[in-house]
Amino acid sequence: MADIGTLVDSIEERSDTLSTLGYKVRFDLTDGGGILVDATGGRVTVSTAEGTEADTVMTLSSDNLLKLIQGKLSPMMAFSTGRLKVQGSQGVAMKLAGLLDG
Template sequence: MADVSDLIDALSDRAGALAALNHTVRFDLTDADTSIFLDATGPVVHIEESKADAEAVLKLSSDTLDKLITGRIGPMLAFSTGRLRLEGSQGVALKLAGLLDS
């Protein structure tokens, strides 16, 4: 299981690319009973451990999130194999997928 603080750091390292998202996303970590909230609606991307409301909620394990961030698995493969479930805006999730793939 990947450490939540390491995942937040890894997402923060991608903040430049994630700034183009212009939406909010929450990653519900199924194996850690916590969530990571990404707010890219302002001039600065905020990433923190929080269960705040978001436009898209991705439910996945911390290991799957780590693989998504590092490019070891693609978002579409994670979704199609059931490692990633989505609640909320599919459009926001697709935009995030494009930013993570780049």
């Protein structure tokens, strides 16, 4: 299980890339906790948040989120194998996947 602080730090390291997202995305971690990425207003804030309103909610394990951030797991592979579930805007999820892949 990946540490939530490590995940937040890893996402913050990608904030320059994520600043073009323009939406709020919440990661609900199946092994406990949640992370909100707010990329509205031209800047990115990353916080631990459960149940916060977001344009898209992505549900996955903390280990799989870390693999996505590190580029060790393709977002499309995670989705097609059921390791990643998406609620809300599929378009936002696709845009985020493209930014993480980049």
